[in-house]
Amino acid sequence: MFEFITGGGLAGRTLPASLLAEGGMMLQALLDDLKSLPNLELLLPLDQRCLNLSLPANTRVIPITRADNINPILQDLIRQADLVWPIAPESGGILEQLARTVFNSHKVLLLSGAETIVLCADKLATCRRLAAHALPVVPAQSLSGINDMPFRQCVIKPIDGVGCEGSLIIDGSEALLAVMNGLGDPANYLIQPLLEGQAISLSCLFKQGRGWLLCCNRQQVAVEQNRFRLEACVVNTANPRRDFYQNLVERIALAIPSLWGYVGIDIIETADQGPLILEINPRLTTSYVGIKPATGINVAEQVFHLLDGEPDLSLSNDQPVRVDIH
Known part of the structure; x- marks a missing residue:
């Protein structure tokens, strides 16, 4: 197992508080799920600043110091492992x-x-595929x-950004030009209409062109200085469109049949156009933290079931x- 923020991906650099909180929550939730699975031995690199975790039995922690280069350490740990579960951002090609x-x-x-991670990391390519x-x-x-301005109000975001990272609301041509003058290569960014509606996410499992909806989640997103900030996620909310979303997940599985394992899908429910897909995250997302408390489903166990069968939901x-x- 390797979680990028807590696992030494930023060894020798400052750990951003918000990313550390999210990464730590996801890692602890996954560790908690793995505690109930028998016959597992875990290799877990941890930044020496992040050693305060509750670990399953048979976990070997590899402390990562400020001076360490995580890449050769990871390569060696991967050679020792049979299975590897990374938690890392798509941005910068890390995942x-x-x-x-x-x-x-x-x-x-x-x-x-x-290849599937590359596709999903490119929000524009994902949009075109879907x-x-x-x-x-x-x-x-x-x-x-x-x-x-191609739309009345716009959102500019990095093509490979994670979540709200780097997203900026633009409300006029002058603001658009000012922002563009301060950016690097515009080919690394996309522009979308700013839409009103409820932000939600779908927690799902995928395997070989099939998809299973675990739960619908309501995202609470704030806007500060024309930027989005995710404040909270209410996992497993009652949603009258659940059957629609199960069908949507199945259609996404057919559109991208190489999706596998846990996947998060971000959606905005608009009043006039209905639900529209924003992006697909082929990795653990923050919603994962609440799935077992909300549903009783041990997602890690179900991911292991995908190796030779189907999940039991x-x-x-x-x-x-x-x-x-936080």
């Missing part, structure tokens, strides 16, 4: 490179492969070649659980 290292080491990767399969998406264009609990983003 992709981890997936390629696992593949080249002939080990089992407990999420989608590198639209080509007649799936409802938020329109998106490359910022390259844009000289005026029987609920032993059914209530909403709020996950605060």
Whole structure:
């Protein structure tokens, strides 16, 4: 197991408080799920600043110091492992490179492969793939070649950004030009309409063109200085569109049949156009933290079931659980 923020991905650098909180919550939730699975031995690199975790039995912690280079350490740990479960951002190719290292080491990767990660990391390419399969998406264009507002109000975001990272609301041509003058290569950004509606996410499992909806989650997003900030996520909320979303997940599975394991899907429910897909995250998301308390489903156990069968999504609990983003 390797979680990028807590596992030494920023060794020798400052640990951003918000990313540390999210990464630590996801890692602890996964560790808690793994505690109930027998016959597992875990190799866990941990930044020496992040050693205060509750660990399953048979966990070997590899402390990462300020002076360490995490890459050769990870390569060695991957060679020792049979299965590898990384938690890392798609941005900057971080998750992709981890997936390629696992593949080249002939080990089992407990999420989608590198090519699928590349596709999902590119929000514009994902939008085009889904639209080509007649799936409802938020329109998106490359910022390259844009000289005026393509929509009444716009959102500019990095093509490979994670969550709200780097997103900026633009409300006029002057603001658009000012922002563009301060950016790097516009080909690294996309532009979308600013839409009103409820932000939600879907927690799902995928395997070989099939998809299973675990739960619907309501995201609480604030806007500060024309930027989005995720404040909390209410996991497993009652949603009258649940059957629609199960069907949507199945259609996404057909559009991207190489999706595998746990996947988060961000959606905005608009009043006039209905639910529109924003992005697909082929990795653990913050919502994962609340799934077991809310539903009783041990997602890690179900991911292991995907290796040779289908998941068992029987609920032993059914209530909403709020996950605060600190």
